Amino acid sequence: MTRQRPSWLMPLSVILALVLGLLPLPPELQPLRPYWLALVVAYWVIEDPDRIGLGFAFIVGLVADLAFGSLLGEQALRLVVMAFILQRFRARLRFFPMSQQALAIGGLLLNDRIVVAAIHVALGIPSLLPIAWLAPLLGMLLWAPVFLLLDALRLGHWRRR
Template sequence: MSRPRSKTWVLPVSVLLALLLGLLPLPGWLQPLRPYWLALVVAYWVIETPEKVGLGFAFAVGVVADLLYGGLLGEQPLRLVIMAFILQRFRARIRFFPLSQQALAIGGLLVNDRIVATAAHLAMGEPTLPWLYWWAPLLGALLWAPLFVVLDALRLGRRGK
């Protein structure tokens, strides 16, 4: 029995789409709810293809995000590398959780990401994000299951042939 061939274009396209979704202009009242798309996509790839995506990949994508988004240089790589490290450490457990439990774990990682971002802003003397921005990890956790299913279907292709 042969394994289905993975499609190599899905990884760069998904990262590019996540970067573009981070640049998408939103109305002021929706801005605090913007999920951290890049973290969700990197989390998927770290969990599913650890041989391709690791700490170096998370760092490189974070630098690109910093250059695109224009924030503190080094903040995005720090946030993504911390998340990727935690995911690598617990990958064997998280991978076999049902999607609902995976979503809770990802939500916890996104809350941790907000804590790291707040600590980085405080350390650099930058203003911290308003309290409404703490709702975005909840939305990210809710989006985990659909994102996982779509990326899995694209990565593996149709199985019922």
């Protein structure tokens, strides 16, 4: 017997990640903003691979490009690269302890920064500030709370019995 996930959870989590990405921060903290959308997409690619994949990552990335006013296709490319790597190693990653999963997600977020840097170099856009390379570390630390919250909501552990 398979448990049905709430149909509202995935769209709501993506919208919340977009809103968290749009919240204003002081200019000195802006480069440290975690890539919330990547954390949410990573969760869904790992936990619902039959329905969530590269197409989902691409569409969410295009929506994020429009919402954030960034180069059209940049976030779509970033999320597709991350989703592809996650799909490739999903079987192993699912059974890692949370600390090792967080390290893997941190590596993926660091890879994301490398992709952003490569895009900026290719297009002649000013490169990232050195402090921006710390954002993957923050995302790595946030992986466990994001994963556990979404998992509890998806599996219905928040309901009273």
